[in-house]
Amino acid sequence: MPAPHLLLVEDEPRMAAFLLAGLEEEGYRVRWVDRGLPALEAVGREPFDAVLLDVRLPDLDGVEVCRRLRLHHPALPILMLTALDAVEDRVRGLRSGADDYLPKPFAFEELLARVEALLRRARTAPALSxxxxxxxxxxxxxxxxxxxxxxxxxxxxxxxxxxxxxxxxxxxxxxxxxxxxxxxxxxxxxxxxxxxxxxxxxxxxxxxxxxxxxxxxxxxxxxxxxxxxxxxxxxx
CATH class of the missing domain: 1.10.10.10 (Winged helix-like DNA-binding domain superfamily/Winged helix DNA-binding domain)
Structure with missing residues (x-):
């Protein structure tokens, strides 16, 4: 079975490098983009098993990216990452279609556990096609x-x-x-x-x-x- 393919959407280079190295060390294949529009284009071109999506992006807001992804890819697991941790921010992200929400800073082990849970649910859930x-x-x-x-x-x-x-x-x-x-x-x-x-x-x-x-x-x-x-x- 091929390694799960993840799309990482994160505009902060240090955070992106940290996540990229850690996820690849755990056996994931990871594609990294630093803006929302390239993320939408990437999902349109190649299949991903899940998306790790930062909220604060320099072009499109991550919530908007999530809405557009969900519209065209209703079964694609999306984990939102953000420094914003107010209740209304979490609600806004989840209502946009995110499957889970992880506020920064977070422990890498928790990120792994949440990605694994998303992928497990995706494997057992019938795909809406x-x-x-x-x-x-x-x-x-x-x-x-x-x-x-x-x-x-x-x-x-x-x-x-x-x-x-x-x-x-x-x-x-x-x-x-x-x-x-x-x-x-x-x-x-x-x-x-x-x-x-x-x-x-x-x-x-x-x-x-x-x-x-x-x-x-x-x-x-x-x-x-x-x-x-x-x-x-x-x-x-």
Missing amino acids: ELTDEPLRLDLTARTCTVGGRPLDLTPREFDLLAYFLARPGQVLSRDEIHRDVWGHDFDRGTNLIDVYVGYVRRKLQEAGCPDRLQTVRGLGYRYVPVSASLHDDTA
Whole structure:
């Protein structure tokens, strides 16, 4: 069995060198990057078994990196590392999709134990590779969408938006939440871009013969109503 492959995202050279040397001595293969955007690019190019992610990065905030990673790689274990240890900081990191949170300074032995625990859970947990609500299917690995077995052409952003809704059936999602989790911080809140993209997705689903399950919740945002729920709800 090959050694687990880790991505270390840490902008402080001394800390990175310490972790890199220690992890490699323990038998891990480690790729190190010092910023958020190269981290996203690295995960897009090669498979990793887990990510060790610092919060304070010079380009993208680590929480934002975590949100983007989680959106495209829902099963990838993420351990956040940070000097910030306030409760709200831990909550913010975990809500962004991190699996665990380790404040600095920490003992290297504790880091190892947490990485081992993440990898153990990942090996025993079923990987989420598909989202379905018949006749709609999204393959998260291949990033393809089909309706009744027929391909549906979606742009990358449309795919991200539909996957975001499909993974949260029945939840009312505010425009701020959608902005934060799908678009990240590179988004102008003064525009109606979210409404426009919801319209694009609705139209494509309808043209493909898939019932429109994206509901507008007046004054709040949107929610995806799955087939199983709509069968028991005459108002859907």
